[in-house]
Amino acid sequence: MKRPERPELTPALVERGLLRLEVAVDAAGVPGGRSYTYHVPAWLGLADLGPGDAVLVPYGRRQVVGVVLGEGKAAAELATKPVLARIHADRSLLPPLQARLAAWMAQHYLAPPGMVVRAMLPPGLLERVELVARAPDGLPTENAQGAEPWAALLEVVRGTGPAGMAVDDLPASPDRATVRRLLRDAEVAGRLSLEWRLRPPGARPRQERVARLTGRGSVFGRELAAGRAPSGRPLGPRQQALLREMVAADAPDSVSVAQLAASHGPSAVTGLARRGLLELATGTRQRRPIDGLGAAARGSTERGTLPLRAELRAEQRNIAQRVEGLVAQRQHAVLLVEGATASGKTAVYSAAVAAALRHGRGAIVLVPEIALATPLLDRLRHDLGIQPALLHSALSEGERADEWRRIREGDAEVVVGTRMAALAPLGDPGVIVVDEEHDAGYKSDRTPRFQARDVAMELGRLAGAPVILGSATPDVVTLGRAEQGQVEHHRLVESSGTHRVKVEVIDLRTELAAGNRGLLSSALAAALDGLDRASGERAILVINRRGSASVVLCRDCGYVQICPECQRPLVFHAVAMALRCHHCGAAAPPAQRCPACASLRIRYLGGGTERVEREVAMRSPELRVGRLDRDVVERKGAAALVVDDFTEGRLDVLVGTSLVTKGLDVPEVTLVGVVSADVALNLPDERAAERTYQLLAQAVGRAGRGERPGRALIQTYQPDHPAIRAVADRDARDFLSSELAQRRVWGSPPFGSVIKLTVAMVDREAALTEARRLATDLRARAAASVEGSPAAVLGPAPAYIARRAGRWRFQLVLRGPDPASLLGGDPGAPWSVDVDPESVI
Numbered sequence: 001m002k003r004p005e006r007p008e009l010t011p012a013l014v015e016r017g018l019l020r021l022e023v024a025v026d027a028a029g030v031p032g033g034r035s036y037t038y039h040v041p042a043w044l045g046l047a048d049l050g051p052g053d054a055v056l057v058p059y060g061r062r063q064v065v066g067v068v069l070g071e072g073k074a075a076a077e078l079a080t081k082p083v084l085a086r087i088h089a090d091r092s093l094l095p096p097l098q099a100r101l102a103a104w105m106a107q108h109y110l111a112p113p114g115m116v117v118r119a120m121l122p123p124g125l126l127e128r129v130e131l132v133a134r135a136p137d138g139l140p141t142e143n144a145q146g147a148e149p150w151a152a153l154l155e156v157v158r159g160t161g162p163a164g165m166a167v168d169d170l171p172a173s174p175d176r177a178t179v180r181r182l183l184r185d186a187e188v189a190g191r192l193s194l195e196w197r198l199r200p201p202g203a204r205p206r207q208e209r210v211a212r213l214t215g216r217g218s219v220f221g222r223e224l225a226a227g228r229a230p231s232g233r234p235l236g237p238r239q240q241a242l243l244r245e246m247v248a249a250d251a252p253d254s255v256s257v258a259q260l261a262a263s264h265g266p267s268a269v270t271g272l273a274r275r276g277l278l279e280l281a282t283g284t285r286q287r288r289p290i291d292g293l294g295a296a297a298r299g300s301t302e303r304g305t306l307p308l309r310a311e312l313r314a315e316q317r318n319i320a321q322r323v324e325g326l327v328a329q330r331q332h333a334v335l336l337v338e339g340a341t342a343s344g345k346t347a348v349y350s351a352a353v354a355a356a357l358r359h360g361r362g363a364i365v366l367v368p369e370i371a372l373a374t375p376l377l378d379r380l381r382h383d384l385g386i387q388p389a390l391l392h393s394a395l396s397e398g399e400r401a402d403e404w405r406r407i408r409e410g411d412a413e414v415v416v417g418t419r420m421a422a423l424a425p426l427g428d429p430g431v432i433v434v435d436e437e438h439d440a441g442y443k444s445d446r447t448p449r450f451q452a453r454d455v456a457m458e459l460g461r462l463a464g465a466p467v468i469l470g471s472a473t474p475d476v477v478t479l480g481r482a483e484q485g486q487v488e489h490h491r492l493v494e495s496s497g498t499h500r501v502k503v504e505v506i507d508l509r510t511e512l513a514a515g516n517r518g519l520l521s522s523a524l525a526a527a528l529d530g531l532d533r534a535s536g537e538r539a540i541l542v543i544n545r546r547g548s549a550s551v552v553l554c555r556d557c558g559y560v561q562i563c564p565e566c567q568r569p570l571v572f573h574a575v576a577m578a579l580r581c582h583h584c585g586a587a588a589p590p591a592q593r594c595p596a597c598a599s600l601r602i603r604y605l606g607g608g609t610e611r612v613e614r615e616v617a618m619r620s621p622e623l624r625v626g627r628l629d630r631d632v633v634e635r636k637g638a639a640a641l642v643v644d645d646f647t648e649g650r651l652d653v654l655v656g657t658s659l660v661t662k663g664l665d666v667p668e669v670t671l672v673g674v675v676s677a678d679v680a681l682n683l684p685d686e687r688a689a690e691r692t693y694q695l696l697a698q699a700v701g702r703a704g705r706g707e708r709p710g711r712a713l714i715q716t717y718q719p720d721h722p723a724i725r726a727v728a729d730r731d732a733r734d735f736l737s738s739e740l741a742q743r744r745v746w747g748s749p750p751f752g753s754v755i756k757l758t759v760a761m762v763d764r765e766a767a768l769t770e771a772r773r774l775a776t777d778l779r780a781r782a783a784a785s786v787e788g789s790p791a792a793v794l795g796p797a798p799a800y801i802a803r804r805a806g807r808w809r810f811q812l813v814l815r816g817p818d819p820a821s822l823l824g825g826d827p828g829a830p831w832s833v834d835v836d837p838e839s840v841i
Helices: 096-108 113-119 151-158 176-188 215-225 237-248 257-264 266-274 314-328 345-358 370-384 397-408 419-423 452-463 476-483 508-513 522-529 609-619 638-647 688-700 722-728 733-746 764-784 819-823
Strands: 019-025 036-040 054-059 062-071 085-088 129-134 193-198 206-213 278-285 334-339 362-366 389-391 414-417 429-435 467-471 488-492 501-507 538-542 551-554 571-573 578-580 602-605 625-628 653-656 669-674 710-716 753-761 792-804 807-816 831-835
Touching: 019 054, 019 096, 019 113, 036 054, 062 096, 062 113, 096 113, 096 452, 129 151, 151 176, 176 193, 206 215, 206 237, 206 257, 215 237, 237 257, 237 266, 257 266, 266 278, 314 334, 314 345, 314 429, 314 488, 334 345, 334 476, 345 362, 345 370, 345 429, 345 467, 362 419, 362 452, 370 414, 370 638, 389 397, 414 419, 419 452, 429 452, 452 467, 476 488, 476 733, 501 508, 501 522, 501 722, 508 710, 522 609, 522 669, 522 710, 538 688, 609 625, 609 653, 625 638, 669 688, 688 710, 688 722, 688 733, 710 722, 722 733, 753 764, 753 792, 753 819, 764 792, 764 807, 764 819, 807 819
Parallel strands: 085 193, 334 467, 334 488, 362 414, 362 429, 389 414, 429 467, 501 710, 538 653, 538 669, 625 653, 669 710
Antiparallel strands: 019 036, 019 062, 054 062, 054 085, 129 193, 206 278, 551 602, 571 578, 753 807, 753 831, 792 807
């Protein structure tokens, strides 16, 4: 049985018997991590206000929207401002669980609580607050005396019925301020009521014309289905087919008129309506982003059974039983499920979701990339016979609003999506799954800069639900937490199918010495030529860089074309015939002459996915080559077409960035080539080696998933690097142990915390001065600490991208057991705060 949605708030009764509430204020300039305490005056009669409710509160000289997060935290003796009004809605804006999660996120990530709440809502929802005047039942209804100055307004309000009318829609004569004063006078006189109301999201449910069978139409349809001709004027062939279809589909409620007209013609629909066999009406059609994605689940499964696709092996069953016990007892635990590709992690996810549904609770399943959501969603539909909600950033505003409504109203018990799905308004999640938990895509690069994996862990703690972290290459932070006993470590050793891969490391120094200056080594080129296309063999080539040339320079003077904003080299994209900045997205045409010396000798160095695609096509014209990178993903529907073409055999070779190393389960892939393992290996970042190891291991896992063995070729200039040897030898224990040892020395997660502070200003010297000022202040605080410094202060130093969007950027890095206490809160503008960033460069 589910817990009640609104838990009891323990009244914080202080002087004058006032209820005090912690409120997330939605206003510009609120410091990160800062909420405010307001009191509820007794005369408002709002003692039932609770977490998730929207209220109107004073903030400075303004009246702004706020969301209740819980009981007030301010000391009882401190004076507080009053809540002015409840903002009425069909239900509380957020479930209480998400209100508590928002409070934690704001404090942990030093983010403005209002921005955290906004991240949990459909776009624009908080802007749709309006003051409504209405004359509800129970108020005096006798005509007001004509002498009353508000009499005319009262008549207009009464004419709108019980629903009332927005004050801004009332006649504005003589002016808005006077109209509002008159309405308040009428309210004081007891003739109308004024209340703040939250309108639905701007993207309202889609309206469409629908048709349903009348009683007579049902009789006609059944007679036609039985082979008998109904009495009366005969029907046309299309009309007969339409009636048979609706009777056979058992669709008594409604069917889209557009759908029927497309199948049988508009005249068949209107003709049946004129004869009284169909009834036409206007209905609401929700936008469903999963419509048309993959194969819909057929039938449904009993919730007392485990997934249909396959029986669980003993090691999978042990994890599933552990999860079910936690769900049943509403206990929280974090389970790391480590298993190589094809080891059966997804079956464990399905079993966990089934367990949550059996106990009347919901589930959230997170994936790092939009492209990975569809196959996992289809698996759940197939295994469990459910229709999950889908949340990711590529949805339209209407689709996102409709999915949010479905979840908030309890019509969707399972949510699948990217990091934003961790903030879904699911009131009682019974299990939370984080697939590919190591992926950097779970970290948001915009305020609130949250890590979805860690938010999922906190959500599980608040909800009393287990959290499953799945990966073939777990994050070093998670492995460290497992060593510390914070995470249960479960391994899937057995494989659910054949998975044999031979890994070979190609030394590019030898290739260069032999005169090969192309991107493909002789061994990789020969392996591509040796693909058995007749039997459907396919290959994947990985290079984690887009474009055709990574540097464009002048051979005479050495001038490199750079982005004027970011001061980073522009990358040449041959398909678009343009230079692009991969940091800010700026584009420019390639120069015909050198801007510095006017030379015509412009040279394109390095390469990315476009160049690899072109080189494969030129060397092996018989191979059908496709490309998958961010440039392709940005075109709506293009990525799905490429993946489908490759999966169904219309492409022989798929070239891509890290996107092609995740989620592709194609048994015919027998060859994987990593074109350059060195792209990110030597970045000045402590996680560079770990990220390279994860990318290579995930790439190797794409080969040999069918009956035929696989082969993986890793091209590198550093064949003896520990990260590369860990993949080649299929043994990462020593590598991961050394990574953890370094984290312990540096005080990085999981042995401490890191906060990256970035100042951005138009004037470079002003930015540097501000960076030095804060660094000096923080070092003084650290020196004054009695119990020893809670953090080391590093910097200031120029950011890796020193100039972006016209602003110069400098960074400070705080490392230690508790850097937040040293910082003492959000430093405010012009600083931005990133807690436990993915990268410190």
